[in-house]
């Protein structure tokens with residue numbers, strides 16, 4: 001490809017609103033342009049990278065015998081009403097009406113569609129195991145679209161679905177997908193950790209996320225140094241090592257704590273450590289008023305809380321709710337005589353505490369010497385806290401280490417969640433009707449490209465992993481008016497293009513401009529044709545090399561195949 005004919009609008013500066021390095025690089029390099037918030041055009045350079053990633057996926061899916069197909073983007077609301085997710089999915093769904101007033105949506109994911117079109121057509125156990133996939137644009141009205149392709153409102157996803165007659169078949173399908181995913185990420189040059197994850201609104205409990213460590217990551221993963229434990233912080237089990245020495249219960253008594261609306265103020269005012277205070281936080285879980293208790297040095301984990309309560313939505317009560325329901329402002333809310341609560345649940349850290357401070361149920365008042373069972377009751381205990389860095393992991397009891405990372409893929413054992421609610425039965429070996437057992441598998445393809453950039457940044461650009469680089473070889477001619485250079489460049493362009501993707505910079509630009517652009521293109525191999533062309537000598541460089549190296553044209557083939565492996 002001749003660069004003079006290519007459309008690659010590069011910029012000196014990234015726009016001020018670009019925070020993520022990958023976002024800046026893709027804008028500066030002319031890979032993408034924003035059309036509206038979270039919606040991007042893929043310019044030729046960006047589209048080449050996308051197509052290469054899609055090709056890798058297609059090959060790896062072919063290798064595990066999973067065929068590709070394509071579902072519509074435009075879906076009827078009725079399909080999602082059938083599964084119950086039309087309401088449950090929430091504000092992230094793009095909804096629209098057609099001219100007849102029928103409700104529709106733009107697909108954010110396709111469990112329902114595959115259940116309808118595929119699972120409902122599987123009538124016998126003999127038709128399974130089966131899996132299918134598509135690579136398709138998804139629409140999600142994200143609350144905060146940001147970081148370029150990392151969180152878009154329109155993005156490309158690989159989504160696959162598996163159908164099985166037995167649990168064993170599902171386990172096998174899950175493992176096959178998992179190993180194909182490892183190959184895809186490895187070929188795309190993205191380092192990933194598989195971690196225990198939350199399954200969100202997908203239904204089903206068994207899920208693994210592929211997390212790519214990166215500075216800009218929106219997720220935090222908790223791992224141990226041996227690699228025997230890795231979980232999304234949302235799900236990381238917390239082992240609490242704190243112990244209070246047993247004490248005799250003292251008399252409950254109320255104290256005024258004016259203006260103490262935070263734990264920090266309270267510990268100072270009462271001169272007690274946070275480990276002697278129990279926080280009481282009111283949550284609205286669907287329609288239930290749930291009071292959640294936790295030792296004040298810990299934080300409530302809303303994902304764990306959601307799982308315990310089996311609620312679609314859990315949210316912390318706001319100031320208005322608090323006044324109305326408890327009659328107290330934040331900080332005063334407490335578990336003693338909390339008859340207004342439908343349920344009181346507590347984190348395990350609330351067990352084995354003696355003579356603690358709790359809210360007295362009135363603004364600016366606390367009880368001292370409160371004791372579990374004597375002064376307040378708890379309906380259920382669970383691990384409801386967010387793990388802290390350095391806590392022992394639940395497997396080998398090594399200190400947990402936290403890393404920010406990008407969720408690039410997520411695979412679920414859905415089980416029969418959709419097929420039961422939507423009615424997709426098959427006849428098993430004994431002629432008995434059973435719901436099809438499903439799995440769902442996804443990679444954020446466009447997000448993965450940002451992750452690749454984040455993991456392969458160079459000082460002035462990017463060093464693309466070779467299999468997804470927009471061009472493998474960047475041929476740069478220093479002086480277009482020099483006929484010797486032109487002759488050599490055209491000869492190399494012809495020879496190398498037979499085997500590799502070559503971008504030939506034939507523009508009448510200054511060398512500085514050409515090299516700056518080359519840093520942004522990030523081809524694994526850069527060949528510069530300059531003054532030494534008459535001696536048949538060129539300069540070669542990889543993006544991570546500090547300096548270019550002179551080699552003769554005869555050595556070029558060997559150099560390239562050595563570097564590309």
Ligand code: ATP
Pocket residue numbers: 109140142149150151152153155157200407408409410442443444445446447448
């Ligand atoms: P997140 O927690 O980041 O919102 P999710 O749990 O909603 O992700 P899934 O529904 O599991 O994501 O979608 C499968 C994959 O699609 C994710 O692993 C991620 O890589 C990608 N993805 C999800 N949302 C977006 C988005 N807004 N922009 C780009 N990629 C996305």
Ligand code: MG
Pocket residue numbers: none
């Ligand atoms: Mg999401």
